[in-house]
Amino acid sequence: MTVKLLVPDIGDFEKVEVIELLVKEGQQIKKNDPVVTIESDKSSVEIPSTFSGKIESIKVKVGDKVSKGDLILNISNSNQSSSTSKVIPKDTENLIQEAENALKKTQEHKPQIKKKEKPEIIQVVKGGDIDPLETNEWLESLSAVIEKDGNQRAHYLIKELINEAYMEGVNIPYTQNTPYINTIPVNAEKKSSGDQNIERRIRSLIRWNAAAMVVRANKKFPELGGHIGTFASAATLYDVGMNHFWRAKNNKFGGDLVYFQGHSAPGMYARAFLEGRLNEKQLDSFRQEVNPGGLSSYPHPWLMPNFWQFPTVSMGLGPMLAIYQARYMKYLINRGLIKDEGRKVWAFLGDGEMDEPESLGAIGLAAREKLDNLIFVVNCNLQRLDGPVRGNGKIIQELEGIFRGAGWNVIKVIWGSYWDSLLANDKTGHLVKVMNETVDGEYQAMKARDGAYVREKFFGKYPETNELVSSLSDKDIWRLNRGGHDPHKVFAAYDKASKNVGSPTVVIAKTIKGYGMGKGGESVNTTHQTKKLDIDDLMYYRDRFDVPLTDQQVKNIEYYKPDQNSPEIKYIKEKRLQLGGFIPERTTYAKPIKAPPKDIFDNMKVSTGTKEMSTTMALVRMLTNLLRDKNVAPRLVPIIPDEARTFGMEGFFQKIGIYAHEGQKYEPEDSAQLSSYREEKSGQVLEEGINEAGAMSSWIAAGTSYTNHDIEMIPIYLFYSMFGFQRIGDFAWAGADSQSRGFLIGATAGRTTLAGEGLQHQDGHSHLLASTIPNCVSYDPTFHYELAVIFREGLRRMHEKKENVFFYITTMNENYSHPSMPKDKSCEEGILKGMYKIKEFNKYKKTKIQFLGSGAILREMIAGAEILQKEYQIDSEVWSVTSFNELRRDGLEVERFNLLNPDKEPKKSYVEKCLGKTEGPILAASDYMRMNSDQIRPYVNKSFYSLGTDGFGRSDTRKNLRKFFEVDKEHVATYGLSILAKEQLIASKYAKEAIKKYKIDTNKPIPTKL
């Protein structure tokens, strides 16, 4: 039978133009195949067929305007599903059923609690326990439950009690904190299978070599700096991971991803030295990277591309990047692009670093998305750079509360094994009481002193605790260790963290900053910056960790590496072999993606005629086309921070779906519409919400897929250009350092295209910020064909040729018609190099001027040139400058070459090649600050003037804004005349006349002062 395919509900739009027919009569199609593309003035979207069958007749053609209910096609089909029938999302029915069952169950099982009469007198007691006997009964009941039915049951009962209390009106805030003791009770600790003696010896050598490399470097060049205290506090935390948990990437497994704390880098180098991956010469080149082979101060993949994977030293970036990395890993799994191998993302963070808003800013997402592949380890050495992190409080408790509140699995590792028996004997609870009451400032001070001090200041607080340690010597008390320095406790925590299901885990470990440094800097406020140790300190350090070096060797600050066949070296290598290889290591086995054929972009090379559109729309159209290319389509990762509708991308919701780790549990309000908000487990779009830093972190994760997951992906992050570089500039540098590949699209760009929005929205400098990043290639195109050429080149360079650059392209929201691409063969080359001649006015052959225009302002330049031609008989050449940044880079390089080769024929910069032989002065303008176009001023040996949008943005119409910033066609023409007059090519009266004619207020202050 024949069925009719009608235009579905397309929201608020009517009479929308058909811009493409995607099928032919007689063609066999499947349900959901797109049949036509329609385009409103804001966005283009494909209409999918709701039937399968053979197309009998097509009832629309390109250019037709259609509305809801119009006939598109007749299809002959055998089994039809009506376009109007309501489809219930697959899970909805199950969900309803589940919910009903659950409701029934809770009603059946809910114990009927008899309401007690509310007491008439409320007893007010100052803290404390008003009925210890009763308390004891409750506690004993709880212990019995734990013993009989386990932790989960106990947890359930407590939760029920709290809920019931709440229902009865007892609104006591639920505390997010547990006592200041380890989360894992001693009897539940999983024991390590490792040889503790040998592991301790290895750790001591790593400690020594890490400190030695910093001391040696600073002895040679005191300016180099470095850190000893940080790794000293974290050595056990790293070692246990390296020996037992972190699996490397190899041909059988994708590898765990470890974000190392930036300034603990010496420790990683020291281990790599024992593993045989680095030699002494390299260790001696710590922080001396100018000559090849030097070791980076911090983890920098750009500088050590075979070693480091994640740049972390700018504090706060690591935690966010790690969260989004873990999320992205799940995204790849859920999209079926990589296997689920149980890989983990580990992030090592400082307790001071947790002050950064970014560090905690995305922990909610990690819990919401149940990222059980993510483990944070916060090294709580209680100190940051200047002093204590929370001298008057407790950083561990504070972090516990925050992470528990957010829904993380929190594992506190506070006390080492030497405390176990003391805690077991703490029958009165006074030890835990002192632990709870002591603030971090005191804890720090104690570790800067000695056992006697700890006895007096800590145990001495209560007779009960004093008694507890009465049989211990001061030395014994001093030996009472912190959890983060105890390999058993750390192992148990990591084991539990690795096995946790359904939530991310944070291991909060208590350590001592500068552990083992003694007077040289253990637990003192200056530890962070200690980079030199005198001989006595070094001797102390050697003795403390039993490093087998003679006094003379210590004096020489020699490294220590046991023989290849020593048990230590064998052990360290064997452990890594068991875990699949070395960490960190950066490799890539990703296959390139073939850039799509040119014809995919062909429709962007012909004029749009009278049809007006913005470059943002042209981009979305192009992406829609790319989604039809079988190589590229699955690899695209569109990333949007809650702006899809702003950019006309809502069509993507239906077409490729929004990633949602649990699928869509509700029927969207707009389910009947073509652009309905469709979430799906295998959705392709990363809809990040109002979170540019998160979106950028996703972009980096996707842009480095080729190394972290061995799969080349093409991230395209679209944002309001003003909320790009200036908002997340540090992440952009981290992306560059990570060698991310992908596109950043600064949409609604420029200071004057974003009419109405005003200050804080109008971007007049993002290209300048982009120009500061060496591997960022940036473009400011005006016309759709320029965009197509640039985008295809981006795909070719980054994803086919694997060049480690990323593209920043600005697109606008101003609608205008786009011309065909000039036939000139050099046009494409010019677009990519940064400029090409787009128009020439050559009628009068008397006076000439060169106009250079970029992005939104190119059209004003063309219009200005027309005015000069028509009204003043002045000729001009108009150049479309697609990238002042690229032109400057070329100019710099050529100039440098010429200066370094004074005896050679000078090379010509591309700007010079274009403009060298042209006639007349130059006027350049863009929708950005003048500095943007001024970048090429040194490379033209002609009079050069520029216009731009320097100053504060403000809301108004485009026309008024351009007038205000003096970049509209009238100003272009008038300034053009003035320049020609100044160059004595015409009489000044023409300029004066124009000023009058166009009502240009010469008394108006420069916009930067308004």
Ligand SMILES: Cc1ncc(C[n+]2csc(CCOP(=O)(O)OP(=O)(O)O)c2C)c(N)n1
């Ligand atoms: C964004 C940023 N601000 C400041 C610094 C400088 N800095 C380096 S380490 C450090 C202190 C770090 O303390 P913490 O996070 O507790 O690490 P620890 O060394 O104690 O393990 C500071 C302020 C930085 N690297 N990044």
Ligand SMILES: [Mg+2]
């Ligand atoms: Mg710290």
